[in-house]
Amino acid sequence: MTRPMTITEKIFAQHAGLEEVKAGDLITAKVDITLANDITGPVAIKEFEKIGIDRVFDNTRVVFVPDHFVPNKDIKSAQQVKLVREFSKKHKLTHFFEVGRMGIEHALLPDKGIVTAGDLIIGADSHTCTYGALGAFSTGVGSTDLACAMASGETWFKVPSTMKIEFNGKLNKWVSAKDLILHLIGDIGVDGALYKTLEIGGTAIKEMEMDGRFTICNMAIEAGAKNGIIEPDEKTLKYLENRSIRSPKIYKSDENAAYEKIIKYDVSEIEPTVAFPHLPENTRPISQVGEIKINQAVIGSCTNGRLSDLAVAASILKGKKVHDDVRLIVFPGTQEIYLEAVKNGYIQTIIEAGGAVSTPTCGPCLGGHCGILAEGERAISTTNRNFVGRMGHTKSEVYLSSPAIAASSAVAGKICSPDEIM
Numbered sequence: 347m348t349r350p351m352t353i354t355e356k357i358f359a360q361h362a363g364l365e366e367v368k369a370g371d372l373i374t375a376k377v378d379i380t381l382a383n384d385i386t387g388p389v390a391i392k393e394f395e396k397i398g399i400d401r402v403f404d405n406t407r408v409v410f411v412p413d414h415f416v417p418n419k420d421i422k423s424a425q426q427v428k429l430v431r432e433f434s435k436k437h438k439l440t441h442f443f444e445v446g447r448m449g450i451e452h453a454l455l456p457d458k459g460i461v462t463a464g465d466l467i468i469g470a471d472s473h474t475c476t477y478g479a480l481g482a483f484s485t486g487v488g489s490t491d492l493a494c495a496m497a498s499g500e501t502w503f504k505v506p507s508t509m510k511i512e513f514n515g516k517l518n519k520w521v522s523a524k525d526l527i528l529h530l531i532g533d534i535g536v537d538g539a540l541y542k543t544l545e546i547g548g549t550a551i552k553e554m555e556m557d558g559r560f561t562i563c564n565m566a567i568e569a570g571a572k573n574g575i576i577e578p579d580e581k582t583l584k585y586l587e588n589r590s591i592r593s594p595k596i597y598k599s600d601e602n603a604a605y606e607k608i609i610k611y612d613v614s615e616i617e618p619t620v621a622f623p624h625l626p627e628n629t630r631p632i633s634q635v636g637e638i639k640i641n642q643a644v645i646g647s648c649t650n651g652r653l654s655d656l657a658v659a660a661s662i663l664k665g666k667k668v669h670d671d672v673r674l675i676v677f678p679g680t681q682e683i684y685l686e687a688v689k690n691g692y693i694q695t696i697i698e699a700g701g702a703v704s705t706p707t708c709g710p711c712l713g714g715h716c717g718i719l720a721e722g723e724r725a726i727s728t729t730n731r732n733f734v735g736r737m738g739h740t741k742s743e744v745y746l747s748s749p750a751i752a753a754s755s756a757v758a759g760k761i762c763s764p765d766e767i768m
Contacts, residue, residue, distance in 0.1 A: 350600035352508045354543045354575055357483040357597055361466045369507035369604070376500045377407075378465040378592075383451055383708075384412035384423065386470030386489045387430040393493035402437050403499035409441040409460060410434055411451035414708045419715040449680025449706045452476040452564060452648035456556075457680055462586055463578045464595025468495055473648050473730065475566045479559035480586070481578035481597065486567065506541055506572040507606040512548035515614045520764055522658070523558030524650060524728065524748035526550070527565045528619040529611070532629030540570035542606065545599065550613045551576060556585045557652040564649045565730050568626040618763055620726075621746035624734045632751065632763045639671070642725040643756035644737075645749050646677025646704075647711045650728035653683050653690075659753040660692035662764050668700035669759030675710060675717045676703045701756070713737045719744075726755045 348366040351359065359367045361375040382390050387410050394402075402408045410430050415423035434442035441460060448454065452473050455461045461477045467484035468474065470492040477484035487501070495501045513526055531538070544566045551559065559576050566574025576582075577598045586594050617631035645651075645659050656678060668674045676696050678684035684706065687693050693703055710717030711729040719725055719738030724745065727737065732744035745761060754764040 350603045352543065352545060352599045352603045352605070353481065353577055353597045354483055354508060354545070354573065355505060357464060357466055358503065358505055367505050369505050369606070371505045372502065373505060374500055374502050375466055377468055377495050379407050379409055379461055379467045380492055380495050381409045381411065381451060381455065381467065381469030381471065381474060382489070382492055383410070383414050383471055384416060384427045384430060385414045386492070388426050389489035390470055390493045390496065391429060391433045393490050394496050397493070397497050399497055402439070402496050405438050406440045408437070408439055408496050409455065410439065411443050411448055411454055412445070413448060413450050413706065414712065415714050416448065416707055417445050417705065447681065449683070450648045450651055450708055453651055453679030453683065456480060456560065457589070457682060459586070459589040459591045462590040462592055462594040463582060464597055468492060468501060472567045473564050475571065475573050476560050476564040476648060478563035478566065478573050478575035479556060481576060481582055483573055483575065485573045504541070506543045508543040508545050509539055510545045510547065510605045510608045512608070512610040513546070513550040513613050514548040514610060515550060515612045517550060517613050518617065520618050520750045521613065521616055522748045522750065523554060523561040525616060525619040526613065527562045528621050528626065528629050528746065529616050531565065531569050531626045532619065532621070534569055534609070536568060536625055536627045537570040539566070541572050544569065544571045544574045546574060546576050548610070552579065555654065556581060557654040560652065561649055565626070568730060618748060618751050620751060620761060621732055623732055623743040623745065626730070626732060626746060635761050638745065638761040639724065639759060640726050640745070640755055640761060641671065641723040642673045642675065642717065642719065643752045644675050644677070644710050644717055644725060644727040644729060645752050646679065647708065647729040648679065649730045650749050651677055651679030651683065651706070653686050655728065655749040656683070656687045656692045657690070659749045660695040662750060662753040663699040663701065663757065664695050666699055666757045666767065668756045671759050672756050674699070674701035674756040676701050677709065678703070678706055680706055710737055726752045726761055728752050
């Protein structure tokens with residue numbers, strides 16, 4: 347009889363061909379999907395070519411999504427995408443996403459059904475942990491490790507220990523998934539889950555739709571975690587139905603599985619939360635933010651660029667105008683999300699309010715393009731990181747929030763709750 351295991355340990359055991367694994371074990375496991383973008387892909391391709399083989403392990407499981415500097419902002423970024431494009435054609439990859447068909451990778455892959463429950467996924471991007479919302483193990487790796495997996499279809503891992511996080515109770519008005527994960531990071535710190543699994547559950551998560559679950563798992567890395575993961579349920583299966591291109595495999599933690607720590611939160615005690623510069627752990631509830639004027643508001647990214655995020659922003663912006671001193675920039679996560687937002691009237695509302703809407707891109711999140719901050723400027727952003735110089739000048743500031751707080755702040759010209767402008 348095997349020892350009780352967590353959901354992450356079960357996925358590792360299955361992909362390593364073992365009956366059981368435990369925290370601290372070193373294993374070699376098969377991967378279901380490898381992922382890279384236009385920044386990390388070229389490095390992985392060059393390392394792959396050094397290996398000297400003439401094909402990838404599976405042309406349906408090696409995925410490239412140019413999303414960081416696209417549409418190409420300069421000659422160098424155009425050259426990078428060209429390299430990825432030509433490699434994808436050479437190896438007849440099923441999943442290369444061109445401008446007009448692409449999206450922000452961590453919104454795109456779940457929506458396209460390329461990743462599914464029970465998968466083991468590695469990506470040369472730290473926010474690959476997003477797919478844990480589906481009940482998959484997914485984590486970021488370096489481009490060299492990715493190159494080896496592109497060739498062999500497997501890689502090595504040290505099995506992480508697991509912290510169990512429970513969010514219970516009913517959410518307060520304007521409190522969202524983003525506020526829960528910011529609250530958690532503010533509590534345990536950016537290294538509070540270093541190389542650990544964050545297994546997220548509780549009654550508030552059971553009631554949460556998939557968009558919110560993606561947001562929470564997306565930011566597991568901001569607590570230092572190896573991965574974030576949520577046990578699949580009926581909402582997961584409904585999302586995957588008629589979407590997943592491979593059969594999902596459902597794993598759930600055993601009742602007496604070993605956890606390094608269990609932390610429980612009553613979400614009724616959590617307010618809308620803002621992370622101040624220059625770390626995601628530097629959080630304050632909205633009631634303690636004070637008078638912080640802003641120059642820019644960004645709504646989008648792999649954290650909060652989904653349809654429900656745009657719906658919340660539009661509901662707050664309806665009939666209002668963006669403050670004269672603020673630039674509001676909105677980035678839908680994928681072309682499909684963008685189109686649905688157009689059909690639902692969200693984009694019209696945003697534009698009528700004075701917001702600018704962009705094709706899907708990571709652009710401003712990493713200070714790439716389409717929203718760079720100048721010296722001394724402040725931005726409220728629904729992205730995931732607010733390090734020094736993250737969105738532009740090293741003397742600019744980034745405050746992280748939910749779409750609701752970002753939208754209301756764009757109207758007020760300062761960081762505030764929607765209740766202040768409604």
